[in-house]
Amino acid sequence: xxxxxxxxxxxxxxxxxxxxxxxxxxxxxxxxxxxxxxxxxxxxxxxxxxxxxxxxxxxxxxxxxxxxxxxxxxxxxxxxxxxxxxxxxxxxxxxxxxxxxxxxxxxxxxxxxxxxxxxxxxxxxxxxxxxxxxxxxxxxxxxxxxxxxxxxxxxxxxxxxxxxxxxxxxxxxxxxxxxxxxxxxxxxxxxxxxxxxxxxxxxxxx
Amino acid sequence: xxxxxxxxxxxxxxxxxxxxxxxxxxxxxxxxxxxxxxxxxxxxxxxxxxxxxxxxxxxxxxxxxxxxxxxxxxxxxxxxxxxxxxxxxxxxxxxxxxxxxxxxxxxxxxxxxxxxxxxxxxxxxxxxxxxxxxxxxxxxxxxxxxxxxxxxxxxxxxxxxxxxxxxxxxxxxxxxxxxxxxxxxxxxxxxxxxxxxxxxxxxxxx
DNA sequence: TCACATACCGACCGACCGGTCGGTATGAGA
DNA sequence: TCTCATACCGACCGGTCGGTCGGTATGTGA
Numbered sequence: 066x067x068x069x070x071x072x073x074x075x076x077x078x079x080x081x082x083x084x085x086x087x088x089x090x091x092x093x094x095x096x097x098x099x100x101x102x103x104x105x106x107x108x109x110x111x112x113x114x115x116x117x118x119x120x121x122x123x124x125x126x127x128x129x130x131x132x133x134x135x136x137x138x139x140x141x142x143x144x145x146x147x148x149x150x151x152x153x154x155x156x157x158x159x160x161x162x163x164x165x166x167x168x169x170x171x172x173x174x175x176x177x178x179x180x181x182x183x184x185x186x187x188x189x190x191x192x193x194x195x196x197x198x199x200x201x202x203x204x205x206x207x208x209x210x211x212x213x214x215x216x217x218x219x220x221x222x223x224x225x226x227x228x229x230x231x232x233x234x235x236x237x238x239x240x241x242x243x244x245x246x247x248x249x250x251x252x253x254x255x256x257x258x259x260x261x262x263x264x265x266x267x268x269x270x271x
Numbered sequence: 272x273x274x275x276x277x278x279x280x281x282x283x284x285x286x287x288x289x290x291x292x293x294x295x296x297x298x299x300x301x302x303x304x305x306x307x308x309x310x311x312x313x314x315x316x317x318x319x320x321x322x323x324x325x326x327x328x329x330x331x332x333x334x335x336x337x338x339x340x341x342x343x344x345x346x347x348x349x350x351x352x353x354x355x356x357x358x359x360x361x362x363x364x365x366x367x368x369x370x371x372x373x374x375x376x377x378x379x380x381x382x383x384x385x386x387x388x389x390x391x392x393x394x395x396x397x398x399x400x401x402x403x404x405x406x407x408x409x410x411x412x413x414x415x416x417x418x419x420x421x422x423x424x425x426x427x428x429x430x431x432x433x434x435x436x437x438x439x440x441x442x443x444x445x446x447x448x449x450x451x452x453x454x455x456x457x458x459x460x461x462x463x464x465x466x467x468x469x470x471x472x473x474x475x476x477x
Numbered sequence: 478t479c480a481c482a483t484a485c486c487g488a489c490c491g492a493c494c495g496g497t498c499g500g501t502a503t504g505a506g507a
Numbered sequence: 508t509c510t511c512a513t514a515c516c517g518a519c520c521g522g523t524c525g526g527t528c529g530g531t532a533t534g535t536g537a
Contacts, residue, residue, distance in 0.1 A: 102495090220449060227437055498520100504513090
């Protein structure tokens with residue numbers, strides 16, 4: 066009867082509550098340290114209720130992560146599609162990231178942290194979803210930048226991973242204690258990546 | 272009777288065997304996924320024998336990590352103390368790192384991965400030992416570089432973490448599939464950190 | 478050779494945890 | 508109002524794993 070876009074049923078609402086509780090717990094503790102009981106209690110259901118909606122702890126975790134990474138992929142794809150120089154677009158992507166609520170930022174690091182816990186198909190799914198959400202989006206911008214002569218030629222895969230690594234430094238707990246503003250973090254990451262830390266362009270390391 | 276430097280007793284040799292086995296397993300699997308039984312079997316002792324030398328699984332892990340991080344601290348301190356420009360010294364430190372056997376390289380990442388598993392004193396110990404081994408050593412060189420005008424002024428703490436993050440990208444599994452040589456990795460990290468990825472020094476991100 | 482400490486064994490314990498299952502509550506359609 | 512599906516409960520199970528403990532082997536000093 067309502068609008069064409071279905072409103073969430075009670076069942077969907079419960080599942081969403083469970084996922085939210087799981088997300089909250091998984092970012093704070095290790096996968097193995099979070100028990101299904103903890104998740105159920107935090108979501109105000111019993112373990113039986115939890116297993117009514119999810120077939121296993123692994124499946125719950127993977128579902129939660131895939132949902133979130135798909136949201137991120139969409140978010141970052143917008144930054145990729147926006148106009149401007151590579152520098153401006155990477156700054157935009159980074160700003161989108163930095164302006165996410167803290168928990169959503171931290172979620173990104175879960176894959177890197179927990180990926181060893183899984184194996185086979187689940188592991189592949191998680192890795193692929195992560196790559197699709199972040200490094201591959203960054204890589205697109207970097208390849209445009211190289212093509213336009215804005216960035217020096219180089220392996221765009223490693224460059225994008227490097228950029229992502231810099232971003233993840235600046236979203237971490239440690240940086241939280243140092244940076245006051247999003248602008249400061251943003252400027253730091255983008256400036257360092259584009260211009261480097263040296264005062265003069267020297268070169269010839271080895 | 273032997274030289275003044277004592278030769279390892281049988282007991283010390285067993286403890287070392289256990290630590291080596293633990294190291295090997297902990298780098299490959301998560302802390303929680305490695306059982307004391309696995310470690311004992313890999314070290315060719317029983318669980319009882321393991322608990323004769325270590326009081327708990329946690330203590331074994333922490334001992335192993337602290338030992339290793341202290342070795343690394345000494346190694347990197349040499350790079351800090353060596354002569355040359357900041358660029359040369361950071362390149363030297365990175366080369367020392369990259370030339371370590373694979374398992375020793377990966378060990379560095381364990382703290383970041385497993386630190387959430389512990390709490391209280393153990394957690395503090397691990398974090399401090401890691402900082403002392405790597406980021407603080409890098410920070411020393413960076414501060415010299417800023418003082419000498421070789422590096423642009425900036426927060427040396429964040430700069431050192433950024434450099435370490437770049438190094439860790441380049442020692443990871445992903446980079447293993449891309450880079451052929453240590454020289455290529457080394458050049459990439461140091462050049463990116465000092466000179467940036469842009470062709471021309473632009474600026475003004477925000 | 479006796480005494481004692483230290484190294485090590487391996488069966489066992491108890492707690493915990495993922496997952497199940499028989500059952501109840503709720504609500505919608507006939 | 509009867510029926511049936513779906514949502515959910517909570518006691519329970521099977522297995523695992525960190526840790527223990529009584530015992531044996533080994534070697535060393537007296």
